[in-house]
Amino acid sequence: MTEKKDLDWGSLDFSYRKTDYSYVSNYKDGAWDEGALTSDHTIALSECAGIFHYCQEVFEGLKAYTTQDGRIVCFRPDMNAQRMADSAERLVMPAFPQDRFVEAVEQVVRANAAWVPPFGSGATLYVRPLMIATGDVIGVKPATEYQFRILVTPVGPYFKGGDTAVKLCVSPYDRAAPHGTGNIKAGLNYAMSLKPGMDAHAAGYAENLYLDSESRTYVEETGGANVLFVDRDGVLVVPVSHTDSILPSITRRSLVQVAQDLGIAVDERPVAWTEVVSGAFVECGLCGTAAVISPVGEIHDGDTVVVFEDGHESSGPVMRRLRETLTGIQAGTIEDVHGWVRTICS
Ligand SMILES: *Cc1c(COP(=O)(O)O)cnc(C)c1O
Numbered sequence: 001m002t003e004k005k006d007l008d009w010g011s012l013d014f015s016y017r018k019t020d021y022s023y024v025s026n027y028k029d030g031a032w033d034e035g036a037l038t039s040d041h042t043i044a045l046s047e048c049a050g051i052f053h054y055c056q057e058v059f060e061g062l063k064a065y066t067t068q069d070g071r072i073v074c075f076r077p078d079m080n081a082q083r084m085a086d087s088a089e090r091l092v093m094p095a096f097p098q099d100r101f102v103e104a105v106e107q108v109v110r111a112n113a114a115w116v117p118p119f120g121s122g123a124t125l126y127v128r129p130l131m132i133a134t135g136d137v138i139g140v141k142p143a144t145e146y147q148f149r150i151l152v153t154p155v156g157p158y159f160k161g162g163d164t165a166v167k168l169c170v171s172p173y174d175r176a177a178p179h180g181t182g183n184i185k186a187g188l189n190y191a192m193s194l195k196p197g198m199d200a201h202a203a204g205y206a207e208n209l210y211l212d213s214e215s216r217t218y219v220e221e222t223g224g225a226n227v228l229f230v231d232r233d234g235v236l237v238v239p240v241s242h243t244d245s246i247l248p249s250i251t252r253r254s255l256v257q258v259a260q261d262l263g264i265a266v267d268e269r270p271v272a273w274t275e276v277v278s279g280a281f282v283e284c285g286l287c288g289t290a291a292v293i294s295p296v297g298e299i300h301d302g303d304t305v306v307v308f309e310d311g312h313e314s315s316g317p318v319m320r321r322l323r324e325t326l327t328g329i330q331a332g333t334i335e336d337v338h339g340w341v342r343t344i345c346s
Contacts (some may be wrong), residue, residue, distance in 0.1 A: 001103075002117065003114060004114050005029075005114050005115055005118075005274070007154065007169065009118060009121035009123045009154070009346060010122065010123070012123045013155070013158065014155045015155070015159075016030045016151075018041050018153075018277075018329055019115045019154050020039060020111060020112050020114070020115070021037040021039055021108055022037070022038055022039075022040075022041055022108065022149055022151045022152070023037055023038070024036065024038050024147065024149045024150075025036060025147070025148045025149075025333075026146070026147050026148075027147070028148040031107065031290055032096060034161060036070075037111050043132075044307065045134055045201045046136050046245070048135070048136040048137065048138060049133060049134050049143070050131070050133025050135055050142070050143030051132040051133045051134070053138070054133075055186075055187065055191075057130065057131065057186060057187040057188070057290030058084060058087035058088050058181045058186050059087075059128060059186075059187060060079050060080040060084045060128070060129040060185060061080075061127070061128055061185075061289050062075060062084065062105070062126075062127045062250075062289055063118065063124035063289055064105075064109040064124065064125040064129070064131070064344060065116065065119075065125065065330070066116055067341070068195075068333055070346075071343050071344075072113060072343075072344045072345040073332075073341045073343050073344060074105060074106075074341075074342060075330055075340055076111065076254065076342075077101070077102045077105045077342055079250045080101070082098060082252070083184075083185060083248065084096065084101065084185070085089065085098055085194055085290070087185050088123045088131060090127050090184045090186075091142075091144070091184070091186060093131055093133065093146055094146060094258075096129075096131065096148045098310060100157070100175035104129075104309075104346045105129070105150060106342075108154060109127065109150055109344050109345075110151050112125065112343055115152065116185070117154055118149030122304040123154055123279070124154060125153070125154050125155075126154070126155045126290075127150060127152050128151050128152070129150045130149055130150075131147065131148045132146065132147055132276050133145070133146055134146055140343070152245050157291070163294075163315050164295075164313070164314060165189070165296060165298075165313055165314055165315070166205075166206035166207070166286075166297065167204070167205050167296070167298045167300065168205055168206060168207050168208065168222065168238045168296055168299045169203065169205040169208060169209065169300045170209050170210075170212075170273070170302075171193075171196045172196075172202065173193075173196040174198075174213035175189065175192075175193055175208075175213070175245070176213065176243060176245040177213060177219070177245070178213060179245070180242055180245060181250060182220070182247065184247070185247060187303055192224070193208070193223040197207050207221055207222040207223060207224075207286070209221075209222055209299055212243055213242050213243075214235065217274055218239065218271060218273065218275060218302070219239045219272075220239065221239070221246050221247065222286055225249070225287055225291070225294075226238060226246065226249040226251070226252040226266055226287050227286055227296070227330075228255065228284070228286075228293070229276070229280075229281040229283065230281060230282055230283035230311075230318040230319065231281055232280065233265075235265040235267050235283065235324070236255075236259045236266045236267070236320050237267050237271060238252065238266065238267070238268040238269075239270065240268050240269055240270050241270070242270055249288055251287045251288050251292060251326075251342070252287045255326060256297070256342065258329075261325075264321075264322075273345070275277060277301075277306055277318060279306070282309050282310040282316065283310050283315075283317075283318055283319050284297075284308045292326055292327055293315070293326075295308075295315040295319055296308060296311070296320070298312070301318075
């Protein structure tokens with residue numbers, strides 16, 4: 001086993017720290033090169049590179065971590081490979097081949113094994129694949145050259161408060177246009193959610209809840225996490241978008257499968273904001289790679305306050321059970337019947 005770096009794993013926050021290696025591959029003349037590890041954590045680009053002008057950028061996020069029995073693993077990297085290919089296609093970027101994506105994740109995590117936090121620390125090695133247009137573009141069109149890169153960085157838990165329920169507010173802004181780019185992982189979706197996010201934080205909220213921008217009727221998601229509800233019959237209710245503007249969270253899709261495995265009923269359907277206001281739901285949670293599920297205790301919309309009775313202070317019973325099951329599968333303490341956990345080093 002590699003000797004670990006001398007870090008205080010328990011007190012890491014969610015910020016960037018350079019590690020030993022990143023992975024890089026360049027696309028030119030219609031093909032990806034063979035790709036390699038690099039210890040250069042900078043990128044030198046032409047001022048005319050497409051990324052700077054028309055924002056051709058897509059990214060992914062997953063984590064590598066240590067299981068109870070000491071393996072370094074990651075969770076469903078094939079799903080990130082697929083989603084990044086889908087994101088790239090939407091922005092007319094060449095997909096990085098999916099098998100090579102998974103190999104590159106393994107290669108860069110292995111090379112940085114000393115940076116993978118130990119089991120039980122709560123920390124993980126965050127893996128951030130990204131792709132940018134590097135070729136010169138001045139007229140509006142897709143570039144002909146691209147860079148695919150993976151950086152890794154050790155991070156602590158995303159939400160410092162642990163299992164403390166957070167408050168959301170309904171945003172006066174929209175996150176994604178109907179049939180736009182809300183269903184892909186593109187940096188441009190985040191650029192425009194920064195102001196609403198800062199406003200929400202300044203007003204004391206953890207995040208914004210966005211409604212569908214076509215009718216402002218249905219619940220979509222927050223700036224960076226999908227939302228889940230539990231109704232009064234214990235059914236897990238998962239919002240679906242009429243306008244295809246919810247990001248397909250891998251955590252959410254995994255939790256739906258976990259719920260089915262546990263015999264929890266799942267209803268995936270459009271969820272009207274008025275239904276949330278009517279008190280139909282007793283639990284609410286946000287899901288994503290970083291936090292798995294974090295509990296939402298209240299959602300405010302002007303003077304309207306929705307309180308989730310069974311998860312007001314911390315996770316309610318259904319969310320808790322889902323989170324404990326999924327994190328148990330991830331940690332290797334619960335059997336991984338679907339083959340989701342991929343061993344990188346044992
Ligand atoms: C990445 C992301 C999520 C969470 O997806 P996971 O695959 O579960 O990490 C949710 N919403 C948005 C907008 C995202 O960018």
